[in-house]
Amino acid sequence: MAVAAVVVVGCAGDPGGEVPEDETDATGSSSGVAPLPSSSGADATGTSSTTTGAGASSDGLETSDTTGTGTGTETVELNFVFVHGIKSCAEQQMSAADSLVDLDQALQAAMPELVATFEAEHPGVQLQVGSARVNVYLAEPSPDAPPGADPTLLDQWRVGYDDCGSRVPGDPCTTAYEWRWRLRAEIEAQLPGADNLVIIGHSTGARAAVDLAADVGPAGVGTGGWGMSDRILGTVAIHGMIDSLNNYDLIGPFGFQSVCETGGGLLGVFGGCDPGDGWCEYAAGLSGVEATNWVAQHAAALTLTSVQDCGVAFFGGESDGSLPVRAQSAPLAAGLALTPVPGTTWGPAHGVRYGGYCHSAIDTPSTEGHDVAVQMARDLVASWLFVSAPRVVAEGTEELAAELAPGETSSPISLGPGVCPPGATGTQAQVVGVRLHPGSFDGDDTPIDPSRIDVQVTGDCEATLTWTLDPAEPDPHRARFFWKITTDADRGVLARDLGD
Numbered sequence: 001m002a003v004a005a006v007v008v009v010g011c012a013g014d015p016g017g018e019v020p021e022d023e024t025d026a027t028g029s030s031s032g033v034a035p036l037p038s039s040s041g042a043d044a045t046g047t048s049s050t051t052t053g054a055g056a057s058s059d060g061l062e063t064s065d066t067t068g069t070g071t072g073t074e075t076v077e078l079n080f081v082f083v084h085g086i087k088s089c090a091e092q093q094m095s096a097a098d099s100l101v102d103l104d105q106a107l108q109a110a111m112p113e114l115v116a117t118f119e120a121e122h123p124g125v126q127l128q129v130g131s132a133r134v135n136v137y138l139a140e141p142s143p144d145a146p147p148g149a150d151p152t153l154l155d156q157w158r159v160g161y162d163d164c165g166s167r168v169p170g171d172p173c174t175t176a177y178e179w180r181w182r183l184r185a186e187i188e189a190q191l192p193g194a195d196n197l198v199i200i201g202h203s204t205g206a207r208a209a210v211d212l213a214a215d216v217g218p219a220g221v222g223t224g225g226w227g228m229s230d231r232i233l234g235t236v237a238i239h240g241m242i243d244s245l246n247n248y249d250l251i252g253p254f255g256f257q258s259v260c261e262t263g264g265g266l267l268g269v270f271g272g273c274d275p276g277d278g279w280c281e282y283a284a285g286l287s288g289v290e291a292t293n294w295v296a297q298h299a300a301a302l303t304l305t306s307v308q309d310c311g312v313a314f315f316g317g318e319s320d321g322s323l324p325v326r327a328q329s330a331p332l333a334a335g336l337a338l339t340p341v342p343g344t345t346w347g348p349a350h351g352v353r354y355g356g357y358c359h360s361a362i363d364t365p366s367t368e369g370h371d372v373a374v375q376m377a378r379d380l381v382a383s384w385l386f387v388s389a390p391r392v393v394a395e396g397t398e399e400l401a402a403e404l405a406p407g408e409t410s411s412p413i414s415l416g417p418g419v420c421p422p423g424a425t426g427t428q429a430q431v432v433g434v435r436l437h438p439g440s441f442d443g444d445d446t447p448i449d450p451s452r453i454d455v456q457v458t459g460d461c462e463a464t465l466t467w468t469l470d471p472a473e474p475d476p477h478r479a480r481f482f483w484k485i486t487t488d489a490d491r492g493v494l495a496r497d498l499g500d
Contacts, residue, residue: 007431007450007465009457077196078233078385078494079130080107081187084363085203085241086155087137088273093152097135099363100202102370104131106378114386118494125498130194134186136208142181144172154178155276169285170218175278176286179208180216184226196233196497200381202363203323204279206240206303207288213299214291221294234300234493236381237292237351239320239359242303243327244287249316249342257284259314292330296392300493302384303329303351304377307339310358317341318349322359325349334390336430336484338447345445346434348397348482354380389493390428390486393420393461399480400467407471416462416485423499424487429455429463436478448479461485 084099108131115127141151146162157175159166164173171177183205187197199209210216213232217223245256260280295301305328310321318325318339325339329351341347354376361373394417400410415429433448452470457463467479488496 007429007453007455009429009455009463074124075126075128076494076498077128077130077194079191079194079197080104080132081183081191081197081199081209082131082133083183083199083201083205083209084135085201085205085239086275086279088155088275090152090273093135093137096137097133100133100200102365102374103200103362103377104133106374107131107381110378110382114382118386122495122498122500127494130191132187132190134183134190136179136182136186139182139186140189142172142178142185144181145178146173153276154182155279157276157278158281161278168218169281170216174281175276176211176282179204179282180211180224180226183208183212184228187228195231197228197231198234198236198381198385198493199232200236200238201240202238203241203359204283206235206237207242207282209235210237210240210242210288210291210295210301214294216288216291221290229298232295232299233497234302234384235292235295236384237301237303237328238354238362238377239306239323239357240288240292240303240328241283241323242288242292242330244284245315245323245327246284247287248324248327250314251316255284257281260284289330293332296330296332296334300384300389300391300496301330301333302381302389303333303335304354304380305329305335305349305351306353306355306357306359306361306373308356308358320357320359325351325353331395332392334392334484334486336395336432336482338432338434338482345436346447348432352380384492385494386492388489389491389496390489391421391424393417393424393485393487395482395484397480397482398465400478403476403478404467404469405476406469406473409468410466410479412456412464412466413481414462414464415483418459418462420461420487424461426487426490427457427459427461427463428486428489429457429465430484430486431455431465431481432483433467433479433481435469436480453481461487 082100082104084096087093087096111129118127119125137152145151146164149162155175157173157178159169159174166173169176201209212226212228213235214221215224215226215229250256250259257280260275261277292301305325306320307318307325308320313319313321315324326349331350333351335350335352337349337353338346339349355373357369357373358367361367361369362377364370398413404410431453433453434445435448437445452468454466455463465481469477491500
């Protein structure tokens with residue numbers, strides 16, 4: 001298979017002023033979300049650590065001291081929340097909170113040096129770091145849960161389950177709603193009142209994270225009434241189930257939801273256990289693309305994607321064995337690559353390709369590549385927070401209507417809006433291209449060699465591209481290009497949030 005590369009160019013722009021708080025809020029107030037139980041500290045469903053002391057706390061939870069050496073007057077919080085993916089077997093559900101323990105510990109070990117550097121660069125600021133690992137299966141169920149139902153079976157709660165009145169996916173008494181509700185409940189239980197939350201989710205946990213951050217309800221973004229949007233600094237999706245899986249072709253004659261609900265060959269993905277009709281409905285019937293785009297624009301979103309041959313794949317095209325790579329991100333998340341798509345052509349795969357790992361590598365020590373996947377995710381999350389967090393200003397597709405002759409160069413194609421958001425710094429452009437083969441006997445479309453694409457940043461949030469067809473080509477060709485304009489690659493999420 002051809003390897004598709006991306007062209008990235010950029011230049012530093014004039015530093016912008018302080019980024020004003022966005023006046024658009026996605027939090028709603030009329031969806032009737034049930035109130036949370038009153039609690040403080042972590043309960044038995046998860047594990048938390050704080051930055052206020054070392055050793056064990058009085059409630060038996062592990063704590064760690066990663067507070068830096070700053071003596072400033074302003075304390076800035078940074079609170080990690082780790083969310084597991086679907087766990088279909090009972091024994092997995094009991095220990096779900098520990099799914100991302102290795103990543104949690106790796107980040108915590110890196111914090112003292114990162115915090116000390118950050119405080120030295122920001123005199124007068126003291127960074128306080130906290131951490132929590134949640135377990136939605138053992139969390140307090142919502143008041144809308146089916147009466148008398150086993151709360152660990154929330155993945156069974158599809159629309160109409162137990163005649164509890166749900167009408168559409170995401171209504172109370174459905175799996176989608178319950179994942180969001182319990183994630184919020186776990187955050188309040190372990191990190192009550194905490195701000196600057198960075199929710200790191202794997203698979204379904206990534207979807208629940210962006211749903212909560214973008215205040216997703218039955219009617220979409222901004223209709224959930226969760227009240228968490230202004231407290232969430234950003235989300236990290238690792239092998240995230242971002243898009244609806246009904247949008248991708250299974251290998252075989254049937255669609256994802258019907259195969260999921262009947263088990264079929266998918267049971268191996270779920271440890272041999274039934275994933276639950278409610279989860280199948282959540283994964284197939286709802287997309288998190290709009291929510292991820294919202295988080296990327298109004299907070300910060302990092303999507304870490306992967307492609308690997310894992311011995312078995314249920315979807316056509318590139319995947320991590322469980323999820324198509326195109327389902328793991330969204331257009332307004334940073335990162336751009338090419339991937340084969342139906343029609344013997346290539347299309348965009350969004351997100352940051354963090355390596356070649358199978359779906360369970362990040363949370364299962366016995367999976368090949370686990371240690372390296374954890375290290376790569378740690379490094380990328382740390383860099384995103386403290387060093388570089390590109391924000392997509394615009395993205396799009398451009399197609400050359402006229403064929404180029406071999407050796408011919410196209411006229412410049414303009415990219416970007418030409419106007420940067422207030423406070424944005426620097427402009428970069430990412431471009432990937434596909435050489436089109438429209439003839440019936442001309443072969444499949446192929447990725448364009450990036451050395452044949454010339455990209456120039458021409459101003460604030462604008463660029464141009466030109467393409468030169470290889471002189472060795474025997475025939476003329478058209479081309480299609482996918483592009484993104486980004487800013488803020490010169491600073492991390494925390495510095496951006498402070499208005500640096």
